Amino acid sequence: MERMKTLPFDRDFVEKVAQQHPTPFYLYDERTLRRTARNFIDAFAWNAGFREYFAVKANPNPAILDILRTEDFGGDCSSLPELVLCERVGITGENIMFTANNTPAAEYIKAQQLGAVINLDDISHFNYLEKHLGSLPELLSFRWNPGNLREVQSVIGNPVEAKYGLTTEQMFEAYKLAKQRGVKRFGLHTMIASNMLQPEFFRFTAKTGFELITEIERQLDIQIEFFNLGGGFGIAYRPDQIPLDIHRVGADIQEEYDNAKMSLKLCTESGRFIAAECGTLITRVIHGKNIYKRYVGVDACMANLMRPGMYGAYHHITVLGKEKSPPTETVDVVGSLCENCDKFAVNRDLPAIEIGDLLAIHDAGAHGYSMGFQYNGKLRCAELLLQEDGGVRRIRRAETLDDYFATL
Numbered sequence: 001m002e003r004m005k006t007l008p009f010d011r012d013f014v015e016k017v018a019q020q021h022p023t024p025f026y027l028y029d030e031r032t033l034r035r036t037a038r039n040f041i042d043a044f045a046w047n048a049g050f051r052e053y054f055a056v057k058a059n060p061n062p063a064i065l066d067i068l069r070t071e072d073f074g075g076d077c078s079s080l081p082e083l084v085l086c087e088r089v090g091i092t093g094e095n096i097m098f099t100a101n102n103t104p105a106a107e108y109i110k111a112q113q114l115g116a117v118i119n120l121d122d123i124s125h126f127n128y129l130e131k132h133l134g135s136l137p138e139l140l141s142f143r144w145n146p147g148n149l150r151e152v153q154s155v156i157g158n159p160v161e162a163k164y165g166l167t168t169e170q171m172f173e174a175y176k177l178a179k180q181r182g183v184k185r186f187g188l189h190t191m192i193a194s195n196m197l198q199p200e201f202f203r204f205t206a207k208t209g210f211e212l213i214t215e216i217e218r219q220l221d222i223q224i225e226f227f228n229l230g231g232g233f234g235i236a237y238r239p240d241q242i243p244l245d246i247h248r249v250g251a252d253i254q255e256e257y258d259n260a261k262m263s264l265k266l267c268t269e270s271g272r273f274i275a276a277e278c279g280t281l282i283t284r285v286i287h288g289k290n291i292y293k294r295y296v297g298v299d300a301c302m303a304n305l306m307r308p309g310m311y312g313a314y315h316h317i318t319v320l321g322k323e324k325s326p327p328t329e330t331v332d333v334v335g336s337l338c339e340n341c342d343k344f345a346v347n348r349d350l351p352a353i354e355i356g357d358l359l360a361i362h363d364a365g366a367h368g369y370s371m372g373f374q375y376n377g378k379l380r381c382a383e384l385l386l387q388e389d390g391g392v393r394r395i396r397r398a399e400t401l402d403d404y405f406a407t408l
Helices: 009-020 030-043 062-070 080-088 104-115 125-133 168-178 199-220 246-259 272-278 307-312 400-405
Strands: 025-029 051-053 074-077 095-099 117-119 137-146 186-188 224-228 265-268 279-290 295-296 317-319 329-334 343-350 358-361 383-388 390-395
Touching: 009 025, 009 279, 025 030, 025 272, 030 051, 030 062, 030 095, 030 246, 030 272, 030 383, 051 137, 051 272, 062 080, 062 390, 080 095, 080 104, 080 279, 095 104, 104 117, 104 125, 117 125, 117 186, 125 168, 137 168, 137 224, 168 186, 168 199, 199 224, 199 246, 272 279, 307 343, 317 343
Parallel strands: 025 383, 051 074, 051 265, 074 095, 095 117, 117 137, 137 186, 186 224, 224 265, 295 329
Antiparallel strands: 025 279, 279 295, 279 358, 317 358, 329 343, 383 390
């Protein structure tokens, strides 16, 4: 049975917003963001010291980060600008997890200055880190790639083919070297999935991670302080999908934790699960075309939301004002890029659409705006926040032609 995909606003509200902020634009709902954040934290409240490091790459808007900071979130960073974004909203110290790969020295230096937890992606980075930082940090974490322990997963792919992390054998060598070189505190990290809806996947991640930690501690006589299980917590983009029960995930991991007799802090780095459902891309229908099939042309394009064109990802679409109207036509919803993959939906059954209608593209709050680009000279759109008090605040203005030419 399909769930009804609902929105915290209607057509009249959006039309009023559009009078001040021309489409397309992103509209984030603060209530949804805070509710999701609190629900997520509650699922892991049994673990003393639990920390969620929000994946900044999912939505690098300072207003979003600041809301999550007030919900006691940290930040998961993988670049210099992401580190600076966290710094500017007051997320610093060990509330930052810096997990990068092929990392320039300047980024490690900034991470050290902020007191961030540095999470190394390769065993060869020891010498690089010592050369540019002067010495190894007191606390180091290592990213584990479990290889064939995992099934192939469509977004990240086969772990054996992935560029991320150390092999299981290298993990033992890494901790041994770190201990020899004076590192006093240790963490372990893994991240090898994306948008998983099966709770048992996260149980397996925890179980295998706990087994590895136990063996590393036994062989090397060290204590691992935290285990970052990464992200991969999925959302139900499609109405017919069953949402991930995050409290069941938390309970399953607690059971594995107790069985393994662990005594360490757990961390996660979710981005999609936290922010996706709070964000909607609003776009207006500007053209209709009938050739071999029916096309609905909108003023947004793949440069605003690339997931459908890049991955064939599904995003639900609501025709505002026609929420209760039955689907009467099958259409492709397309943008204006000179690329045939510039489509938000293919063969989608929707109510009859007219020029001027507003479309709401759901679940775009993570990996939406942040993956935008400027191909065809497309300018990035505005981002707006629907606040808890019902007011709308612009949290990023739309780009202008002057912005586009400013670096020339």
